[in-house]
Amino acid sequence: MTSNTATRALPVQDAQIHPRGALDVLSRAEVARLRDASAGGMHDLLRRCALAVLTSGSASDDPRAARDLYPDFDIQVLQQDRGVRIDLVNAPAMAFVDGEIIRGIAELLFAVVRDLAYTAIELGPDYAADLESSGGITNAVFGLLRNARILRPADPNLVVCWGGHSISRDEYLYTKQVGYELGLRALDICTGCGPGAMKGPMKGATIAHAKQRRRTTRYIGITEPGIIAAESPNPIVNHLVIMPDIEKRLEAFVRVGHGIIVFPGGVGTAEEILYLLGILLREENKGLPFPLILTGPTIAAPYFEQIDQFIRLTLGEEATRRYEIVVGDPVAVAKKMSAGIRQVREYRIQQKDSFFFNWAVDIPNEYQQPFVPTHEAMAALDLHHGRPAHALAADLRRAFSGIVAGNVKEDGMRRIEEFGPFEIHGDPDMMQALDALLRAFVEQRRMKIAGEYKPCYRVLT
Secondary structure, eight states, X not given: OEEEEOOOSSOEEEEEEOOOSSSOOOOHXXXXXXXXXXXXXXXXXXXXHHHHXXXXXXXXXXXXXXXXXXXTOEEEEEEETTEXXXXXXXXXXXXXXXXXXXXXXXXXXXXXXXXXXXXXXXXSGGGGXXXXXXXXXXXXXXXXXXXXXXXXXXXXXXXXXXXXXXXXXXHHHHHHXXXXXXXXXXXXXXXXXXXXXXXXXXXXXXXXXXXXXXXXXXXXXXXXXXXXXXXXXXXXXXXXXXXXXXXXXXXXXXXXXXXXXXXXXXXXXXHHHHHHHHHHTSGGGTTOOOOEEEEEOGGGHHHHHHHHHHHHHHHOHHHHTTOEEEESXXXXXXXXXXXXXXXXXXXXXXXXXXXXXXXXXXXXXXHHSOOOOOHHHHHTOOOOTTSOHHHHHHHXXXXXXXXXXXXXXXXXXXXXXXXXXXXXXXXXXXXXXXXXXXXXXXXXXXXXXXXXXXXXXXXXX
């Protein structure tokens, strides 16, 4: 199955892998797209995502780090008469044990091939018109999740956990404690699949699930191509889904999750909070039960106070009624979430909505269309008072999304290197609050795992 290649600064491995049930056969068209190395092809994207999976557990959040460490890595997907074969060349040896690829990493690798192949065809140019309508985009999200076998007709029990990849040790241990309490109550975990607050809840839940003798458990990681290289999947993820862009990733969280817990984080976490609040503040979603808890250890209390103040200033008091802040009490968090999910279950029964996909939540087109954070687009964001809360939340979310891109996504980093920091404009009090929040993230080292952080933005007050 494998053969070793030697004499490198970092050990590498060649391998031929045959999927074992985690990847259905691919069409010739899908394989051709994955092998296409032209500008419009998928091969470079496949290579970057595969390398992120093969370096699972990496402590770096620089999307270029793995590429620089393994410049000769390549992956080829080959169609054979009896199925698919994946060839790895100069792959990171850390993904292997005694010459055999670690089974969990192999499964994540198959998921990469599966999702990129599906996206290349089912969401390709021939279907562009379908992705212009809100319903068409939701159907695309459903199709991706169904193809990944994430949708399971069972009682609601999936808790989405958001939070930063760069958090303190105390905060990380707290996420594990919350995950443990959730696991004891037979709740499964879905996160952004990376390290930090995305790994801790899964790690805690694995122990609790083992104690409760739960053998069918789900640790779902939902990511997208622009972020996976900076947040490689953690080793506990047993269901990986790669959505085409951040907007479909966020919609997937809301559609499959039955409640959301937010741990301390940086700009990406703030983006997620604003996205969800903007949706829940819409009149169409006013009566929709959706438990949302912000939580962390006692030392994180000032962090949530600042988040809460920013939300009150920008979105108003109504927004604060859609979430609850619980500090330093993992048991209370798990009990509240479990009770909230029971309410979701009763509501779904009454509305005859599915348990596995939240069709009832109304997500408008403005929240679904991909935002490309160019300097012009960032400067044009309408961050002023007087707008409907859900509309302002959409633009605030885009502002944070642009900063995430400038921090850890290759395209965003390239724009910053070429044109300098993004400029963000708006009402003075809002910009002052935004600037203070971002400065706090920098001071608390929530922007970067290692090294000094150089801001990719400039807030103009």
